[in-house]
Amino acid sequence: MTVEVRLPTVLRPHAGGATTVSAEGTTIGEVIESLVGRYPGMSGQVLTPEGSLHRFVNVYVNDDDVRYLDQLDTKVADGDTVSILPAVAGG
Amino acid sequence: MAYHRSVLDLIGNTPLVEVSELSPNPEARILLKLEGQNPGGSVKDRVALAMVEEAEKEGRLEKGATLIEPSSGNTGIGLAMVARVKGYKLNVVLPASVSPERRQALEVWGASIIESPGPEGSNGAVRLAERLHAENPEWVFLYQYANRANPRAHYEGTGPEIWRDCPEVTHFVAGLGTSGTLVGAGRFLKERNPKIQVWAVEPPAGENVDGLRSLDDGYIPPIFTELGGPEILDRKTIANPRDSIVWTRKLADVGIFAGISTGAAMAGAIRCAESVPSGVIVAISADGGWKYLSTGAWTDEIDVVVERAKRIIYF
Numbered sequence: 001m002t003v004e005v006r007l008p009t010v011l012r013p014h015a016g017g018a019t020t021v022s023a024e025g026t027t028i029g030e031v032i033e034s035l036v037g038r039y040p041g042m043s044g045q046v047l048t049p050e051g052s053l054h055r056f057v058n059v060y061v062n063d064d065d066v067r068y069l070d071q072l073d074t075k076v077a078d079g080d081t082v083s084i085l086p087a088v089a090g091g
Numbered sequence: 092m093a094y095h096r097s098v099l100d101l102i103g104n105t106p107l108v109e110v111s112e113l114s115p116n117p118e119a120r121i122l123l124k125l126e127g128q129n130p131g132g133s134v135k136d137r138v139a140l141a142m143v144e145e146a147e148k149e150g151r152l153e154k155g156a157t158l159i160e161p162s163s164g165n166t167g168i169g170l171a172m173v174a175r176v177k178g179y180k181l182n183v184v185l186p187a188s189v190s191p192e193r194r195q196a197l198e199v200w201g202a203s204i205i206e207s208p209g210p211e212g213s214n215g216a217v218r219l220a221e222r223l224h225a226e227n228p229e230w231v232f233l234y235q236y237a238n239r240a241n242p243r244a245h246y247e248g249t250g251p252e253i254w255r256d257c258p259e260v261t262h263f264v265a266g267l268g269t270s271g272t273l274v275g276a277g278r279f280l281k282e283r284n285p286k287i288q289v290w291a292v293e294p295p296a297g298e299n300v301d302g303l304r305s306l307d308d309g310y311i312p313p314i315f316t317e318l319g320g321p322e323i324l325d326r327k328t329i330a331n332p333r334d335s336i337v338w339t340r341k342l343a344d345v346g347i348f349a350g351i352s353t354g355a356a357m358a359g360a361i362r363c364a365e366s367v368p369s370g371v372i373v374a375i376s377a378d379g380g381w382k383y384l385s386t387g388a389w390t391d392e393i394d395v396v397v398e399r400a401k402r403i404i405y406f
Contacts, residue, residue, distance in 0.1 A: 056306045
């Protein structure tokens with residue numbers, strides 16, 4: 001499966017300034033693995049040393065936060081859009 | 092007695108109104124709770140009053156005390172109203188990127204505005220407020236993101252009102268800012284009926300908050316983590332600026348003049364309606380449309396409005 005990954009401003013320098021890149025995988029975990037394989041600078045930013053999502057990173061599949069789906073096991077389909085965003089406050 | 096002693100007595104007990112004509116699913120009803128009916132114009136009046144009363148009870152607020160609070164607008168406005176009535180001074184740390192009407196509303200009740208950098212969003216406002224409080228320890232920092240009176244206002248107010256007015260509720264949808272509404276009302280509703288699903292809707296703010304140096308600058312409100320937010324939420328979705336504007340406009344078709352975050356909550360409610368066979372969805376309309384007239388949300392060409400909306404904070 002190939003998905004489009006939208007990067008937040010802070011991660012763009014690791015991908016040569018790109019706002020979106022493509023990545024492969026059938027789950028979010030595989031997509032992130034493919035992403036950090038290609039752009040190693042992202043690894044410490046997106047994942048913890050234990051391999052879980054960094055607490056200030058939210059990952060969405062087509063606008064749904066994967067923490068409330070199946071986390072890193074959340075399935076993706078061809079053509080899905082994955083967005084990575086920093087956690088921010090409102091109010 | 093047919094009158095109220097103080098405008099503060101008008102906070103809460105907001106109306107629920109059905110907007111099912113906008114639902115894509117005839118078996119899924121949608122009701123909006125119109126928090127714009129509060130006297131300060133938003134859901135945050137509840138939080139402002141609860142936090143001030145709690146601080147008074149704890150003896151933290153002496154006569155004429157000065158408050159400091161970071162806010163993207165509505166909490167500041169609610170606090171400005173409450174502080175004015177009760178004789179406190181208020182400094183609001185406000186990101187430069189809010190709609191001008193939010194600033195004007197703060198001025199109505201005499202709050203002082205301290206601007207934080209627009210590109211840093213609310214995270215930047217929180218950081219600046221923390222610094223200013225450290226430099227001015229005599230100021231009282233109610234800190235809505237960590238103050239349990241915030242979710243408690245919803246646990247004791249918003250939640251019970253929904254349960255009283257619509258015990259058929261199957262889904263509760265609200266915007267995620269401090270998480271107070273979702274954590275407080277969401278917990279109350281789940282205690283009454285564990286089958287109720289709680290959906291959070293957030294703006295894709297992180298996309299436009301360019302001021303973060305790294306993801307370590309991210310922010311999760313302490314009340315969300317401490318009060319079991321991750322267990323209360325069943326789903327969290329983003330409403331992009333276009334969907335938020337489109338639904339803000341469609342609400343006007345049924346007569347509802349609400350703020351842009353209500354359009355976002357409505358987009359979430361619509362997604363919810365599409366995903367269930369049947370249900371009764373209650374969504375929170377955090378404020379009315381008055382503070383967003385300058386954004387042209389209802390009248391300007393949609394592409395222009397969407398671009399503009401990406402640069403203002405509307406949650």
